[in-house]
Amino acid sequence: MRVIRAFVDRPLGVGDAFALPEEAATHLVRVLRLREGDGCVLFNGDGHDYAARVESAGKREVQVRVEAVSRIDNESPLRITLLQAIARGEKMDWILQKATELGVAGFLPVSSERSEVRLDAERADKRVAHWRSVVRSACEQSGRAVIPAVDAPQSLAAALDALPAQPRFLLDPHAEHAIGAIGLQGSACVLAIGPEGGWSPRDREQLIGAGFTGLRLGPRILRTETAGIAAIAALQARCGDLR
DSSP: OOOOEEOOOOOOOTEHHHHHHHHHIIIIISSSSSOOOOOEEEESSEEEEEEEEEEEOOSSOEEEEEEEEEOOOOOOEEEEEEEEEEOOOOHHHHHHHHHHTTTTTEEEEEEEOOSSSOOHHHHHHHHHHHHHHHHHHHOOOOOOOOOEEEOOOEEHHHHTTTTTTSOOEEEEOOEEEGGGGGSSSSSEEEEEOOTTHHHOHHHHHHHHHEEEEEEEOOSSOHHHHHHHHHHHHHHHHSSSSTT
């Protein structure tokens, strides 16, 4: 039976009674048709699920009470950070959604020389808020209780300067090493995926200079919305929770 989950941006504890935020109320009561007495699961990103029950479902307010809490342990032992060149519209949403389902730990959206999307400060703020909503929804669906971070968009150079000391990979159909043959030392890595037009020679020089190693996923060139998802699945199968 499907578990009905909803994200709420507030502290949660057993016995807490409160009115659901509008977005969660709309999802649970208006869309999924929960009624008084029905159960659901709430989460706030702290690694726990909170079993709750609808106490009242009015037109203006939906009241719930938390009845139990349980620790959720379904995070991948391989913490992948996806450094993703910003893709257009629904492509970016799809990347964020599927990568979240596959267990990615965080996202670094970057602009590159060949990026087709350019965001000013106002548009960037709105886009990040939307992206984070997409990730939360993917956590609702996939059962994750820890929400991957989505950083604000930045230049490739700025993102590279701030990267932690972890193994770093980018896909390259001509690379010496196949993705299925790597052995990761440690439990985290960074995976860089280029924009629709691919990394430019200058971008690639920056990545290689920052310690990124080329990995061969296959002999074909994949689209930006396919490449990251395929590589994450391969890394999870090789070194993560799909072993």
